[in-house]
Structures are given as C-alpha cells and as structure tokens.
Amino acid sequence: MTGSARVPAAAPNSGANPKSGPTSDQRLDASPILTAAVLSASDVARILDRMSHQIIEQIAKVEFNAVLLGIPTRGVPLAHRLAERIRRFADVSLPVGSLDITLYRDDLRIRGVRPLGETSEPDGGVTGRTVILVDDVLCSGRSTRAALDALTELGRPRVVQLAALVDRGHRQLPIRADYVGKNLPTSAAQSVRVSLDEVDGLDAVYVIDSDTSHEDAS
Amino acid sequence: MKSLLSAADLDRDEATAILDTAVRMHAIQTREVKKLPPLRGRTIVNLFFEDSTRTRSSFEIAGKWLSADVINVSAKGSSVSKGESLRDTVLTVAAMGVDALVVRHHASGAVQRLASWVDCAVVNAGDGTHEHPTQALLDAYTLRNRLGSLDDRHVVIVGDITHSRVARSNVLLLRTLGARVTLVAPPTLMPSGVSTWPCTTSWDLDETLSGKAFGDVDAVMMLRVQRERMSGGYFPSEREYAIGYGLSPARLDLLPDHAPVLHPGPMNRGLEISSLAADGPRSLVLDQVQAGVAVRMAVLFRLLAGSGEEVSV
Numbered sequence: 001m002t003g004s005a006r007v008p009a010a011a012p013n014s015g016a017n018p019k020s021g022p023t024s025d026q027r028l029d030a031s032p033i034l035t036a037a038v039l040s041a042s043d044v045a046r047i048l049d050r051m052s053h054q055i056i057e058q059i060a061k062v063e064f065n066a067v068l069l070g071i072p073t074r075g076v077p078l079a080h081r082l083a084e085r086i087r088r089f090a091d092v093s094l095p096v097g098s099l100d101i102t103l104y105r106d107d108l109r110i111r112g113v114r115p116l117g118e119t120s121e122p123d124g125g126v127t128g129r130t131v132i133l134v135d136d137v138l139c140s141g142r143s144t145r146a147a148l149d150a151l152t153e154l155g156r157p158r159v160v161q162l163a164a165l166v167d168r169g170h171r172q173l174p175i176r177a178d179y180v181g182k183n184l185p186t187s188a189a190q191s192v193r194v195s196l197d198e199v200d201g202l203d204a205v206y207v208i209d210s211d212t213s214h215e216d217a218s
Numbered sequence: 219m220k221s222l223l224s225a226a227d228l229d230r231d232e233a234t235a236i237l238d239t240a241v242r243m244h245a246i247q248t249r250e251v252k253k254l255p256p257l258r259g260r261t262i263v264n265l266f267f268e269d270s271t272r273t274r275s276s277f278e279i280a281g282k283w284l285s286a287d288v289i290n291v292s293a294k295g296s297s298v299s300k301g302e303s304l305r306d307t308v309l310t311v312a313a314m315g316v317d318a319l320v321v322r323h324h325a326s327g328a329v330q331r332l333a334s335w336v337d338c339a340v341v342n343a344g345d346g347t348h349e350h351p352t353q354a355l356l357d358a359y360t361l362r363n364r365l366g367s368l369d370d371r372h373v374v375i376v377g378d379i380t381h382s383r384v385a386r387s388n389v390l391l392l393r394t395l396g397a398r399v400t401l402v403a404p405p406t407l408m409p410s411g412v413s414t415w416p417c418t419t420s421w422d423l424d425e426t427l428s429g430k431a432f433g434d435v436d437a438v439m440m441l442r443v444q445r446e447r448m449s450g451g452y453f454p455s456e457r458e459y460a461i462g463y464g465l466s467p468a469r470l471d472l473l474p475d476h477a478p479v480l481h482p483g484p485m486n487r488g489l490e491i492s493s494l495a496a497d498g499p500r501s502l503v504l505d506q507v508q509a510g511v512a513v514r515m516a517v518l519f520r521l522l523a524g525s526g527e528e529v530s531v
Contacts, residue, residue: 100242103256112524115235116242153251 039182041203044165047181048078051163052085054179056092059130062159064092066130069099071147072117074136077198078165082134095122099133099154104146119150127155132179136194138164141175166205168192221340222517223330225351225390233394236516237359243519244512246283256523257286260317265308266343267293267323272483272507273343273353277320280514286317286522304328305335312336317522321345326383339521347381353482354387356513358395360505361437364478369396372433374426376402376463377441377490378452380409384482385441389417400432404463406452423463427472435473439480440465440491456489464488465495478502 039047059066070079076098087093100117102108133147144162151160163179168186184192186207193206219232228236246252262281266274274290281288291311293299298307304323312319318339321329326346333340344350358368365371373392379385379401389399399417401408412419418432425431427438443459453459460466465479470492473479479491479500487493496503 103254108256108523110524113520114524116239118242119245149255153249153253155250 035206035208037204038184038207039166039205041197043182044203044205047165048081048085051165051179051181052082052089055082055132055163056086056090058161058178059094059132060090062130064090064094065128065158066132067095067097067122067124067126068132068134068163069097069122069126069147069151070134071143072098072100074194074196074199075134076118077196078136078163079132079134082163095124097122097126099147099150101143101146101150104149106142106146119154121154125155126151126157128158130159130161131157132161132163134163136165136196137192138162138167138175138177138180139170139192141171141173144175145173165194166192219521221333222351222521223333223340223342224349225354225387225394227351228391228394230394230396233355233358233391236355236513236520237362239516239519240355240359240509240512243283243515244509247508247511252283253285254283255285256519257281257284260286260522261315262286262288262318262320262518262522263311263316264288264290264343265311265319265321266291267298267304267321267328268344270322270344272510273322273350276507276510277341277343277352277514277518279511280518283511284515284518286518289316304332308332308335312338318518341517341521344383346383348383349387350383351387351391352510352514352517353384354391355517356506356509357384357388357439357480357482358391359509359513360480360502361392361397361478362395363505363509364502365436365476367396368392371397371436372400373397374400374402374435374438375441376423376438376465378407378443379403379412379441380407380452381444382441386415388439389415393417397436398432400426402426402463404453404459423469424472427469429474435477437478437480438465438473439482440485440495442482442484443486443490445486460489463490465491467492467494470495470498470500473500480506482506 068079068083070076079096083094083096097120098118100119102114102116131151135143161178164177165181166184167177167180168184170188184207186192191208193208195202195204197203246254264274264277278288278290316338318341319336320341320343321332322343323329323345326348329340329342329345342349342351362368375385375388385401392399393416401412401417401419402423405421408419420426420431427435429435479495481491481503483503485491485496487496495501
C-alpha cells in the first residue's frame with residue numbers, strides 16, 4: 001500500500017502493465033522467504049521504541065493533542081504499536097485511527113480496482129489536532145500525497161506529520177517523513193517488503209532484488 | 219466484469235468483493251463530506267423507461283458520491299415519446315461518450331439486448347419481470363449485516379413471484395452466496411418454470427414460516443403485490459390475499475427471534491405486510507434503502523474505476 005510499490009520504470013509503459021512484467025522465474029526470486037531479512041524482529045522493536053520517544057518529544061510541545069492515523073494494511077498495526085509504546089513511556093494515550101487511501105491513489109485507473117481498506121476516524125476526530133500518518137514504507141511519496149487528500153475529507157488537522165518504518169528514497173514528489181525508522185538505500189530495481197506479526201505472522205524487513213516490485217504491495 | 223446484467227453474472231468471489239466494497243462505501247454515508255474521487259471524469263447516464271424513485275435516486279447519489287457526472291434520462295419527455303426506437307435512443311445516448319448506462323426497462327430482456335449494441339458498461343436496474351441484480355445485492359448486503367454470514371441460511375421469499383424481478387435475482391444471488399431459498403406464493407402467482415430454479419417452493423405460508431416444511435427460517439422477504447403488472451384474476455380479493463399470504467402479527471410470531479423481515483418497497487401496507495411487521499424491530503426495510511446507495515457505489519466503482527483487471531494487495 002505504500003511508496004515502495006512505485007518504482008520508476010525504465011520505459012514509460014513497462015511499469016504500468018503487469019502483463020509485460022516478470023517471468024515465472026523472476027516471481028520465484030521475489031519471494032521473501034528466499035531473501036535474508038535486513039531487519040529482524042528485535043531491530044523492528046528497537047526502531048519503534050526510538051520512534052515513539054521522538055514522537056513524544058515532538059508532541060509534548062502541543063500538549064499531546066495528537067492522533068496516530070495508520071495507512072492500511074501495515075501502517076495500522078504500526079500505529080497501534082507506537083500508541084502502545086507512547087502510553088508506556090510517557091503515560092499518555094493517543095487515539096488511533098486508520099485512513100484508507102485506495103480511492104485517492106493516482107494509479108487507480110492504471111492498476112485497476114482492488115479491495116478497499118478500512119477508514120476509521122480516531123476518537124475526537126482530526127480537526128485542530130496534530131495528525132501523525134503512519135506507513136510502513138516511504139518511497140515515491142505518492143501514497144503520502146493520496147493520504148493527504150483523503151485526510152482533507154475527514155477534517156482540518158492543525159499539523160500533519162509522517163512516520164515511516166522504512167524510507168527507501170526514490171521520491172517522486174516533494175514529501176519527507178518527520179519520523180524515520182530506518183533509511184534503506186535501495187536501487188530502483190529492488191523492492192522493500194515489511195512483514196509484521198499482526199498481518200504476516202512475523203516481524204521482519206526484506207529487500208527483494210527483482211523488477212517485480214510494482215506488484216509488491218508493501 | 220464489464221457489465222452487470224444478471225445476478226447470475228456474479229460468482230461467489232465477485233459478489234463477496236462487491237459486498238465488502240459496499241461496507242467501505244457505507245461508511246461515508248455518515249461523513250460530513252460525502253464525496254470520493256475514484257470516478258472523476260466518468261459519465262453515467264440513468265436511462266429509465268419505467269417509473270422509479272428509489273432505484274434511480276440511489277444510482278444517482280451513488281454516482282455523484284463517487285464524483286462521476288450523472289445524467290438522468292426518462293422515457294417520459296424524451297424522444298421515446300416521439301416514437302424513437304429503443305435501439306436509436308440507446309445508440310444516441312451512447313454516442314455522446316458515456317462510460318456507463320444504468321437502464322430500467324419494462325420489457326424483460328431489453329437490457330441484455332441493449333448491452334450488445336453499445337461498448338460502454340451497462341447496469342441492469344430492472345428489466346420487466348426478469349432481473350434486478352442490484353436489488354438482490356442490497357438485500358444480500360442487508361441480510362449479511364444482520365445474520366453475519368449467508369452460508370446455510372434459510373431465506374423465505376413470499377408473494378407475487380411471477381411478476382417479481384427481485385425474486386429471480388435474489389434466488390440466484392442468495393444461492394451463489396450459500397443460502398437456501400424457499401419461495402411461497404399462491405399457485406397463480408408462482409411462475410411456470412419455477413421448478414428449474416435452485417430453490418424450494420410452497421403454497422403454504424404458515425407451514426413454511428413455522429419451519430415445519432423446510433426447516434427453521436432465518437429471514438423472510440415480502441414482495442409487493444404488483445397491481446400495475448396484473449390484469450386481474452390472480453386472486454379473488456385483496457382481503458383473501460392478505461389472509462393467505464400477508465405477513466400478519468400472528469405470522470410474525472411463528473418466526474424465530476433472530477429472523478428479520480425485508481421488503482424491497484414500495485409497500486402495500488395491510489396487503490402483503492402488516493404495519494406491525496413493517497415498523498417492528500425485525501424490519502430491515504429502511505436498512506435496505508440505506509444499503510442501496512452503498513451497494514450501487516460498490517457496483518459502479520468496480521465496473522468503472524479501473525480499466526484493467528483486479529490487483530491483489
């Protein structure tokens with residue numbers, strides 16, 4: 001659901017059409033099982049600890065009037081984990097919501113219809129508060145742009161910030177994250193897959209060498 | 219899926235995908251800003267050759283909430299009343315560059331016929347006494363919300379089956395989604411080919427509702443007695459129909475506690491349904507209306523938003 005799915009295509013059409021994509025051999029290579037994890041479960045836990053402290057430091061300035069808004073699929077469990085840590089570390093409980101961006105994506109028409117995720121407003125809404133968008137991977141920035149559009153329909157936040165577990169570069173829009181878990185410089189032909197216990201049964205981050213990345217959702 | 223002409227067009231996966239999408243679409247009904255962007259720049263024409271309030275307006279709202287441009291054309295006041303043929307009318311509208319036609323027609327099969335003349339998507343909003351797939355989808359959506367799952371659920375559909383496009387679409391879709399259907403009607407209002415439908419049939423409402431005939435009932439759907447399609451003679455009097463096949467307060471008591479009551483509307487109170495049944499806690503009539511917009515948004519979204527095939531996430 002995030003930026004890593006967008007890889008700048010060498011030829012204008014090659015990235016947009018799944019049918020011109022990989023052979024079956026390349027698909028096999030794309031399986032995360034065959035790739036070593038670049039971040040383990042304990043790495044992910046430490047990174048989330050640090051991000052939580054950074055968020056606490058920033059939102060203390062606004063008297064903790066902040067909400068966490070996860071972008072489905074994997075941004076939502078990440079938002080809940082950050083909220084749980086912030087409650088533990090600072091004894092403040094931040095409302096958590098989710099924001100589905102499928103209908104706001106700029107590639108909806110090219111990539112076709114897909115299942116929709118859930119949008120749930122955090123308790124008390126978003127208007128007048130600091131909204132921290134939480135995503136697993138930040139890449140092109142297009143997911144974030146879509147999220148900003150989707151957010152305007154929910155209300156008018158005072159400040160919008162972005163937290164991403166992995167920033168892999170390759171930005172196509174003027175967007176940056178306020179809280180970054182890990183910078184993973186990757187080539188355009190690679191893709192990053194975040195695996196989370198709540199969704200995938202295991203915490204890990206993989207870098208996958210393949211040009212099938214436009215099919216990888218994470 | 220390019221067009222939705224019949225409930226039989228939907229396999230279990232596609233029907234489930236539409237209902238799941240409708241759950242998300244339903245959520246925006248309570249939002250302050252009721253607008254989503256995915257059909258921006260798409261044009262939908264509602265082509266109605268037969269009167270309709272709820273179907274046409276819910277298709278119109280559904281299209282507009284998804285940011286499509288929606289135009290309503292009704293037979294009255296159009297070139298149809300000047301004697302233009304169906305084919306010419308449809309080709310004229312389609313030539314203006316529309317992306318989807320939502321069509322209701324009083325002749326069974328007209329929508330299927332017309333879909334073969336045009337390249338754009340076509341949604342059947344009711345053709346004669348044949349099919350009304352989006353009504354079946356919203357009924358399935360409402361039932362699924364109340365009952366959890368439709369697997370092995372027993373749904374009883376009562377009333378004027380012969381003239382009902384709702385019954386046929388519902389039988390097909392409910393079967394696809396795993397439910398059992400029993401149709402109950404007086405012999406004169408049971409269609410002749412019903413033995414080939416994937417359902418059981420009965421003439422005895424009390425026996426069916428009490429569960430004695432075909433097992434416990436999980437939901438009952440009352441159909442409207444369609445006076446406008448009847449030339450008379452199907453039953454001796456309205457009073458006799460109400461006694462034999464109306465959902466009276468006494469019949470409500472035959473149902474298990476969890477079983478809801480549905481009616482596609484508009485209702486003939488006192489004929490096929492009593493006010494106690496229509497307004498009571500079992501009634502899902504207004505839920506059905508509300509689901510209509512969400513389900514039609516889901517259908518239009520899935521037909522029009524992407525040009526390619528579905529992408530898994």
